[in-house]
Amino acid sequence: MTLRSSRPRARTFAAASLTAAAALTLAACGSSGSDSGAGSDDSASGSGSPRTVKTAMGDVKLTxxxxxxxxxxxxxxxxxxxxGVKPVGATHADVASGFLGYLPKEQVAGIKDVGRMMTPNLEAVAALKPDLILTSKVRHGDKYAELSKIAPTVMTENTGYPWKENFQVHAEALGKKAEAKMVTDDYARHVTDVTTALGGKEKASATEVNMVRFVEGADIRIYGKKNYIATILADVGLGRPAVTDKAADGFSYDVSPEKIDLADADAIFHATYGDPKKAKETQTTGSGLWKNMDAVKNGKVFAVDDQLWIQGIGYTAADKILSELRTSLTK
Structure with a gap:
C-alpha cells in the first residue's frame, strides 16, 4: 500500500467542512419527548430533512x-x-486560550464565549437566539429544562469513550449526515495508513502503548481502554499493557509518583493538565523510577498536548493525533 502524507488527508477533512458549510441553512425547530437513547429513527437524514433525534433526554424533533x-x-x-458548522456560541475550556489550541484560529474566531464549560451563562446563551444547543447529560443534564426553553437541546448521555456515536448524534441534529460519512470514511483511511506505516496489524498489536496524564490536584492517570484516546489506539491496532486492565470502569488506573514504573510499556505518551509541578510531572519525570523504565531508556517516551490528546474528543482532534502517533512510533 502506498502511504499517504497528512496534507492530502487534511484537505479531505477541509473538503468535508466546505461541503457541510454549503448545505441548506434552514431554521431548526423542535420539541422533546420522553424516550431515551441516541441516534435517529428517521430514514431520511439529509440536510434539511425533518428528523427525530433520539437523545439522552428524549426525542427531539428537528426540521x-x-x-x-x-x-x-x-x-x-x-x-x-x-x-463545517461555525457555532454562534460556545463555552470555554479551562485553558489560557479559552477554546482549545488545536482548533484553527480562523475557525473559532468570532464565536461568542458563553462561559465556563461546567457553568455556562444561560443568559448569554439565550441572547444569541440559538436554534439548536448541543451538549451532554453528564455535563448539563441538570440544566436541560432551562436550556430546552431557549432552543431545541440535543444531549448525548456521556462524553469521551462514546465519541463516535455522539458525533453521529451531532451530525443528525445539524442535518449533516452526508458530511459525517465523508469525515468517518477519511478517518478510516487515515487509520489504515498509520497501521500500515507501523508495519501492519501484527506488528502494531505487538507494540504496547500507554497513555499517562499528570493532573494538578489528582493522582497520575494511566489510561485504560474505555476513553477517547484508547479508542484511537485500538483503531490503529496498538497493543496495551496489562496494567490498563486495572483501570476503574476502564477509564484510568491512578498511581502515585512512587508507582510510576507500573506505566512502563514499549512506548509512553504523556500529557499534563495544570501546572507541571503541582501535577507532579516535574517530580515524576525526574525520578529514578521514571528514568529506569524501558520506554524511557529506549527513547520511546513522547510528551503530547493535553488539549489535543485528552480534551479535544472529536474527529478533527483524532486526525491530528493519528499523524502524531505515526510520526512518533516510526522514529
Whole structure:
C-alpha cells in the first residue's frame, strides 16, 4: 500500500467542512419527548430533512439545518467545526486560550464565549437566539429544562469513550449526515495508513502503548481502554499493557509518583493538565523510577498536548493525533 502524507488527508477533512458549510441553512425547530437513547429513527437524514433525534433526554424533533448553534462542551465544538458548522456560541475550556489550541484560529474566531464549560451563562446563551444547543447529560443534564426553553437541546448521555456515536448524534441534529460519512470514511483511511506505516496489524498489536496524564490536584492517570484516546489506539491496532486492565470502569488506573514504573510499556505518551509541578510531572519525570523504565531508556517516551490528546474528543482532534502517533512510533 502506498502511504499517504497528512496534507492530502487534511484537505479531505477541509473538503468535508466546505461541503457541510454549503448545505441548506434552514431554521431548526423542535420539541422533546420522553424516550431515551441516541441516534435517529428517521430514514431520511439529509440536510434539511425533518428528523427525530433520539437523545439522552428524549426525542427531539428537528426540521431544516440549524443556522445558530450553541455548543457547551469541547466534543460538540469539535463535531460542529469538523462538519463545517461555525457555532454562534460556545463555552470555554479551562485553558489560557479559552477554546482549545488545536482548533484553527480562523475557525473559532468570532464565536461568542458563553462561559465556563461546567457553568455556562444561560443568559448569554439565550441572547444569541440559538436554534439548536448541543451538549451532554453528564455535563448539563441538570440544566436541560432551562436550556430546552431557549432552543431545541440535543444531549448525548456521556462524553469521551462514546465519541463516535455522539458525533453521529451531532451530525443528525445539524442535518449533516452526508458530511459525517465523508469525515468517518477519511478517518478510516487515515487509520489504515498509520497501521500500515507501523508495519501492519501484527506488528502494531505487538507494540504496547500507554497513555499517562499528570493532573494538578489528582493522582497520575494511566489510561485504560474505555476513553477517547484508547479508542484511537485500538483503531490503529496498538497493543496495551496489562496494567490498563486495572483501570476503574476502564477509564484510568491512578498511581502515585512512587508507582510510576507500573506505566512502563514499549512506548509512553504523556500529557499534563495544570501546572507541571503541582501535577507532579516535574517530580515524576525526574525520578529514578521514571528514568529506569524501558520506554524511557529506549527513547520511546513522547510528551503530547493535553488539549489535543485528552480534551479535544472529536474527529478533527483524532486526525491530528493519528499523524502524531505515526510520526512518533516510526522514529
Amino acid at each position: 431544516g439545518t440549524p443556522e445558530r448553534v450553541v455548543v457547551l462542551d469541547t466534543a460538540e465544538l469539535d463535531s460542529a467545526l469538523t462538519l
